[in-house]
Amino acid sequence: MTGNKGVAYIKPGQVEVTEIDYPTFELKDGPGVHPDNVGRKVPHAAIVKCVATNICGSDQHMVRGRTTAPAGLILGHEITGEVVEKGPDVEYVQVGDMVSVPFNISCGRCINCKEGKTGVCLNVNPDRPGSAYGYVDMGGWVGGQAEYVMVPYADWNLLVFPDRDQAMEKILDLAMLADIFPTGYHGCVSAGVTTGSTAYIAGAGPVGLAAATSAQLLGAATVIVGDLQEERLAQARSFGCETVDVSAGEPKDQIEQILGTPEVDCGVDAVGFEARGHGEHAATEHPATVLNSLMDLTRAGGALGIPGLYVTGDPGASDEAAQEGSLSIRLGLGWAKSHSFVTGQCPVMRYNRKLMMAILNDRVQIAKNVNATPIPLGESPRGYEEFDEGAARKYVLDPHGMLV
Structure with missing residues (x-):
C-alpha cells in the first residue's frame, strides 16, 4: 500500500x-x-x-x-x-x-x-x-x-x-x-472529412487543434480554424491551418476570403455550450452560436461533427432554457440543407x-x-x-x- x-x-x-x-x-x-x-x-x-x-x-x-x-x-x-x-x-x-x-x-x-x-x-x-x-x-x-x-x-x-x-x-x-486526439478525429470523421475536403473547425482550444490535426491526417485540402483568441489562432497557423478571428464578425465572410466561397464541405464544433457570440456579440455567451453558424457555413449535403460538450444542467446559463440544455437551434436551416449531425461522447476505442x-x-x-x-x-x-x-x-x- x-x-x-x-x-x-x-x-x-x-x-x-x-x-x-x-x-x-x-x-x-x-x-x-x-x-x-x-x-x-x-x-x-x-x-x-x-x-x-x-x-x-x-x-x-x-x-x-x-x-x-x-x-x-x-x-x-x-x-x-x-x-x-x-x-x-x-x-x-x-x-x-x-x-x-x-x-x-x-x-x-x-x-x-x-x-x-x-x-x-x-x-x-x-x-x-x-x-x-x-x-x-x-x-x-x-x-x-x-x-x-x-x-x-x-x-x-x-x-x-x-x-x-x-x-x-x-x-x-x-x-x-x-x-482529445480521438475526440477531434471523431469530430472530423463524423463531419465527413476526407481527401480534398474543405473543413472549418470552430474553436482553437486543445480539442479544436486536435480536430485540425485530424483533418490534415484525413487528407483535407484546406483546414480553417476559428476562435476569439489570437494566441490560439497562432497555434493553429503554426502547423499549416488557415484561421478566422470570429471576434471580427461571422466566420463565413472570412471563409469566403480564403476559399472564394462562403461554405465548406465539413463543419466541426469544438466549442460546446459555453460558446460566445461573433463580432460585436463576442463578449457575451450565446450557446447556440457555433451550431447555427456551422449550419450556415456548411454546404448543402454536408455534415456536422459535434464533439464540443453540451450539458443537460448548466446552473450558470443566462436563461432558464439554456440551464436545461435547451438552445435556440436553427434546425430548419439544417433540415433544408440536408445536414447530418453527430453528437455525444467520442467512442475512443x-x-x-x-x-x-x-x-x-x-x-x-x-x-x-x-x-x-x-x-x-x-x-x-x-x-x-x-x-x-x-x-x-x-x-x-x-x-x-x-x-x-
Whole structure:
C-alpha cells in the first residue's frame, strides 16, 4: 500500500491537490458516487500509476461552476500510465504494461459496447448511458488527475503500448490518446472529412487543434480554424491551418476570403455550450452560436461533427432554457440543407489504436500541435487558472516527475 494524491474540485474557480485513498478493487462512497455503485466489486480492474494526466476543457466547465459537480470530486479523465496491480479476473493486461486509458468507461459486454458505442455503455453508470472518470453525473468513478487510479474492465478498456522505451520517448503524444486526439478525429470523421475536403473547425482550444490535426491526417485540402483568441489562432497557423478571428464578425465572410466561397464541405464544433457570440456579440455567451453558424457555413449535403460538450444542467446559463440544455437551434436551416449531425461522447476505442500507430510511426505530431506542456501535479491550480484565461496550451500533469 502506498499513498495517493489527487486534484479535487472545491468550489467554482478553485481546485486543490489533496490526500486521497489509494485505489482498491471496490468502488467506495465519495463525492459524486451514485449510491448504486457504492460497494461495487471490480476484480476485473487494474491499478494504474498515472504517468501523464491532462487538464481538459470539460474539467474546466466543472471548475467554472457550470455543472452540478459536487465539492470534493476528484477530477481527471485523460490518463496514461503504468499498470502496477491487477485484479484476479484480469487475464491479458500485465503489471508493468504502459497503457492509455480511454476516458469512456465501458464494460465491453452490453449491446452498445458490442456495437462500438463505448461512449454510451449501459452498465457502468446507474444514472444514464455513458461514463467517465472524475466527471459529474458519470457514476462517480474516481478521477485520474492523481498519482494512482483504478481502471475497471482492464482487459477491455486499456490500450497497451507495444514498447515501454518507445512509449516514454513519445509520451506527450501518446497522452493525447485518452481523449482529445480521438475526440477531434471523431469530430472530423463524423463531419465527413476526407481527401480534398474543405473543413472549418470552430474553436482553437486543445480539442479544436486536435480536430485540425485530424483533418490534415484525413487528407483535407484546406483546414480553417476559428476562435476569439489570437494566441490560439497562432497555434493553429503554426502547423499549416488557415484561421478566422470570429471576434471580427461571422466566420463565413472570412471563409469566403480564403476559399472564394462562403461554405465548406465539413463543419466541426469544438466549442460546446459555453460558446460566445461573433463580432460585436463576442463578449457575451450565446450557446447556440457555433451550431447555427456551422449550419450556415456548411454546404448543402454536408455534415456536422459535434464533439464540443453540451450539458443537460448548466446552473450558470443566462436563461432558464439554456440551464436545461435547451438552445435556440436553427434546425430548419439544417433540415433544408440536408445536414447530418453527430453528437455525444467520442467512442475512443474506435480510433485510439490506429492513432497510436500513427504516432509511433511518426505520421503525426499531436503534442506539438496542441502545445502540450507538462507541469507537476502540485501546480495543477496554476494550470487550471492559465487554461481558463485562454492559454494556447494543453497542460499535462506529471504526478511522478517522469515527463521532464
